[in-house]
Amino acid sequence: MVGWKKPLGLVSALVLVFAVLVSAATITNVEWGNAITQPDVGYAADIIEGQPAVINVTIVKRDGQPFAPANFPPNVTLTVRGKFVDQYGNALDMNGDGVGDIYNFTNTTTPGLWTTTINISNVQPGMYTLRIDAVATNTTTGAVIDNATIEEQVWVAGGPYWVAIADVHDGEQVRIGSFNFTITSLSDVGAILTLPNLTALTLTDNDHTGILAFQRDVTGDGSNDWLMFVKSTGEDDNTVYNLYIYSKDASLLDKFNSSDVDFYRVKGDRIRFANRIFKDRNNYKAYVVWDNSPLAKLGLKAVDYYIVPVKGHDHWWERGAPAAHEDIKVIKRTTYLWGLFGNDKVVYEGNIFGKNVNIDNVINILGKFAGNGALFDTRSWRWDILRGMGDITIPNGYTLKSRELKDLAIDDDLWRGFNPLKTDKHGFFSESVDWSKLLGIDTGDESES
Incomplete structure (x- = not known):
């Protein structure tokens, strides 16, 4: 139903673009310092509003020498300037003073490296x-004797904390602490929101960027936060909208807590458990979809499913607004005669964020929510998904149980017949899953990586 893809109309794709516009000098390399994420294939650099970011560029002359004063005659002046531009090439105002901003690069002690x-x-x-x-300019004649130009796509985040909610629709209510609104209408034309005082707020995409944005203080700290509906493309190439909320207040991530949004809906013969927590800081939660069929109750045959979040930063990462990644594994455990016979196998492993994952036409898992915080340390700057939640839909004939990941190994009530974490081998049961490794027991990995 939902695919987490790049917003449309923002420059056709959110990719790092090095477009050499003039075949003369060449800007061969661009590196960012203090960018929250570095540019990579398929991803733009992410920088945070209010956090200074250093940009270093390496430039070579048309003859291959470094673009540096020592490699030009004395009457040649070198300038390297950057600016964020509109579709006409005009400098944009990036600090709110009404004047287009120009960033002057200076030559470093390394020839050809400018910062x-x-x-x-x-x-x-x-x-x-x-x-x-x-640009290299002859000061005597005013002639440009060498030059180079590149353009790079940069995502500007509205604060060091933000949440992403995938695939929002007409009629949904969004609640953030004491602030809430209802999405009355959402389409390419714009959006109409109903605010708490029953007044209507209309948003339009006048610039055709695929973004509908407004500001409100949602954390109660006295400063406005950004709320944005971003147009994207679903798994079936249909248009979807994802909601981003940026803040400089870390409490934003706690405004979406389970007591506020934890509920379930019954539709036909299926039950939807909404906003189940998979990850909350260093804690991970697993879910067991427990078979309550007559055969299962008699111990003759049961098919249970274990939904296990995979631990560690490598499996819960963020690339700013373009992408989120939340890895889980789903293990199907079939038992006969109270566990005397049976087998287990991995039936799904991978990302669930913005995806509607179908497991055996029994379970649907939608990674719906990511709460992100910027991590600034000496190793690297990066986004950390501090809280990840999703919706789990199961048939009426099953029960959804949950445990902290670390407790799954010791709770015998969550295992049909026998607990594989306590018993190496049981009867004729065929095990293909290393449960100790999956739960991080043999590695001792209980910390955020």
Whole structure:
């Protein structure tokens, strides 16, 4: 139903673009310092509003020498400037003072390496185009004797904390602490929201960026936060909208707690358990879809499913607004004669965020929510998914049970016949899953990586 893909209309794709516009000098490399994520194949650099980001560029002349004063005659002036541009190439105002901003690069002690610091404030989050021009000018004649230009896509985050809610629809109510609103209408034309005082807020996409944005103080700290509906493409190439909420207040992540949004809905013969927590900081929660069929109750045959979040940062990562990644494994455990015979096998492993994962036409899992915090440390800057939640839909003939991941190994009530974490081999049961490794028992991995 939902695919977590890049917003449409933001420059056709959120990719790192090095477009050499003038065949003369060449900007061969761009590196960011203090960017929350570095540019990579298929991903733009992410920088955070209010957090200075250093950008270093390596430039070579048309003859291959470094673009540095020592490699030009004395009457040649070198300038390297950057600016965020609109569709016409005009410099955008990136700090709210009404004037287009220009970033002047300075030459470093390394020939050909130029650097500057970019500090952005008071702008709407989203994808921007950074254009960098390097020009060598003869000061006597005014002639340009060498130059190079590149453009790079940069995602500007509206704060170090943000949440993403996948595939929001007409009629949904969004609740963040004491602030809530109802999505009355949401389409390509715009959005109509009903606020708590029953007033209507209309949003339009006048710039055709695929973003509908507004500001409200949702954390109660006295400062406005950004709320954005971003147009995207679903798994069936249908149009979907994902909601992003940015804040500089860390309490944003706690405004979406289970007591606020934990509920279930019954539809036909299926039960939807909404906003189940898979990860909350260093704690992971597993779910067991327990067979309550007559055969299972008699001990003759039962088919149970174990939904296990995979631990560690490598499995719960973020690339700003373009992408989120939340890995789980689903193990199907079939038992006969109270567990004397049977087998277990992995029937799904991979990302669930923004996906409607169908397991054997029995279970549907939708990774719905990611609460992200910027991690600033000496190793690297990155987004950490601090809280991940999703919806689990099961048939009426099953029960959904949950345990902290670390407790799954010791709770015998969650295992049909025998607990494989306590028993190496049982009867004629065929095991293909290393449960100790899956739960992190043999590695001792209980910390956030």
